[in-house]
Structures are given as C-alpha cells and as structure tokens.
Amino acid sequence: MGPNERAVGSRARARLLPPAVLVVLGAVSVATFSVTRQVVADQEQRLLQERTDAVGALLTNSTSSTESSLQVVGRLGSSPGPESTPLFGQVASPLVKGSVTTVAVATKGENGFVVVAGVGDSSPVGAALTGERASLAARALSKGQLVSDLVTNEKGSRVIMAVPTVSTPPAVAYQESVVYPTVPIPPTADSPFRELRVALYASKTNDPSRLVITTEAHVPLTGRVERVPFSVGADTL
Numbered sequence: 001m002g003p004n005e006r007a008v009g010s011r012a013r014a015r016l017l018p019p020a021v022l023v024v025l026g027a028v029s030v031a032t033f034s035v036t037r038q039v040v041a042d043q044e045q046r047l048l049q050e051r052t053d054a055v056g057a058l059l060t061n062s063t064s065s066t067e068s069s070l071q072v073v074g075r076l077g078s079s080p081g082p083e084s085t086p087l088f089g090q091v092a093s094p095l096v097k098g099s100v101t102t103v104a105v106a107t108k109g110e111n112g113f114v115v116v117a118g119v120g121d122s123s124p125v126g127a128a129l130t131g132e133r134a135s136l137a138a139r140a141l142s143k144g145q146l147v148s149d150l151v152t153n154e155k156g157s158r159v160i161m162a163v164p165t166v167s168t169p170p171a172v173a174y175q176e177s178v179v180y181p182t183v184p185i186p187p188t189a190d191s192p193f194r195e196l197r198v199a200l201y202a203s204k205t206n207d208p209s210r211l212v213i214t215t216e217a218h219v220p221l222t223g224r225v226e227r228v229p230f231s232v233g234a235d236t237l
Contacts, residue, residue: 028073070103140174141170147233152209158179166205199214
C-alpha cells in the first residue's frame with residue numbers, strides 16, 4: 001500500500017468516527033504539538049543560558065589573567081632600579097602576540113602621563129600619552145582597578161585595557177589589542193561555543209559603533225537571543 005492509499009484509508013476511517021471524537025483528537029494533537037514545541041524551546045533556552053554563563057566565565061577568567069599580568073609588568077616598568085628594565089622586557093614581550101600589539105607602562109607627572117617602558121608598537125619611552133589613552137589611564141587611577149575601552153580612529157579599532165600600579169609616582173600599565181568589528185570570526189569545528197552566534201559590544205546596548213567582535217556577518221542578532229552584560233573590571237560590557 002502506497003502513501004496515497006494510506007491517506008485515503010485514514011480519511012475513510014475518520015468519516016466513521018463521531019464528530020466529538022474528532023474534536024478531541026484534534027485538540028489533543030494540537031496540545032501535544034504545543035507541549036513538544038514548548039519543551040524544545042525550554043531546552044534551547046536552558047542551553048543558551050548555560051552557554052552564555054560559560055562565555056561569561058571565559059571572559060571573566062581572561063580579564064583576570066590580563067589584569068594580573070599587567071599588574072606584574074606595571075610594577076617592573078615603574079621600578080627605578082636598573083635591573084627592572086630587562087625584567088620588564090622578559091615578562092612583557094611574551095604578552096605581545098596574536099591580536100595584542102602593545103604592552104606599556106606610563107607614570108603620572110605634573111604634565112600628565114609619560115611612557116616609561118613598553119614593548120610592541122608602544123609609544124617610545126618619554127612620549128606623553130594623549131587622547132583616549134590619557135583619559136583611560138586617568139580613569140584607571142581614579143577607579144583603582146582595571147578599565148577598558150574601544151578606541152576607533154583612522155588606524156582602525158583597538159581594545160585598550162589599563163590597570164593602576166601601586167608605585168611612586170602613580171603608574172598605569174596598559175595593553176592594546178587590534179580588533180576587526182566588521183569582519184566576522186566564524187567558530188572553528190573544535191570550538192566549545194560553535195553552536196552559538198556571538199556579538200560582543202563595548203557597551204550596555206547593541207550599539208553598532210561599539211561592536212568588538214562577532215561571529216555573524218549581519219548584526220544585531222535576531223531570533224532567540226540572550227542579552228547579558230559582563231563586568232570587565234570597573235566597566236560593564
């Protein structure tokens with residue numbers, strides 16, 4: 001018996017059932033479908049929440065690791081002893097890899113912040129911090145903990161993280177990482193978050209101008225989306 005025959009047979013048997021039974025069966029069928037759909041939706045929501053929590057933990061761990069590293073290089077870079085310079089280079093140089101292009105230390109004087117140590121494409125020693133870097137360094141000292149910002153200019157976009165250092169004079173260690181907000185980074189096959197669509201903003205809203213990284217070509221993300229702010233030091237992303 002082919003598919004069409006089975007369909008005809010079903011319709012023939014249905015005509016023999018009382019109307020009340022058809023209504024009940026129809027209601028049960030619709031209800032079952034709704035329950036199944038809701039179960040799937042609930043499972044997807046739980047999975048999304050679990051993965052979101054995992055992403056949050058990853059960001060928190062990464063930020064804590066960066067903060068610890070910058071505290072170490074900050075103390076070395078701002079120390080006056082002659083042995084501090086080679087030690088700074090030994091500790092800071094391995095941090096300049098991948099997207100990280102700069103690790104440096106600047107001390108605060110009467111005329112603002114001045115670079116005293118740096119690796120990568122840092123401003124030369126003796127150069128003054130200006131613009132967003134100077135503002136971020138001042139905010140780091142004011143907050144007393146890690147602060148961050150997305151800086152975009154004609155040279156592209158960079159995420160800068162700055163950490164205050166306990167020293168005299170006051171100093172700030174900072175790290176700069178190049179980002180390409182308009183270029184989606186698809187997850188790899190072995191990524192633990194390959195089933196997620198991700199967009200990270202340096203903002204509490206999905207402001208396109210504050211997009212840091214994304215896995216998608218089109219943002220903002222639509223559909224089933226979980227919007228969760230994450231704390232990055234004194235800031236919330």
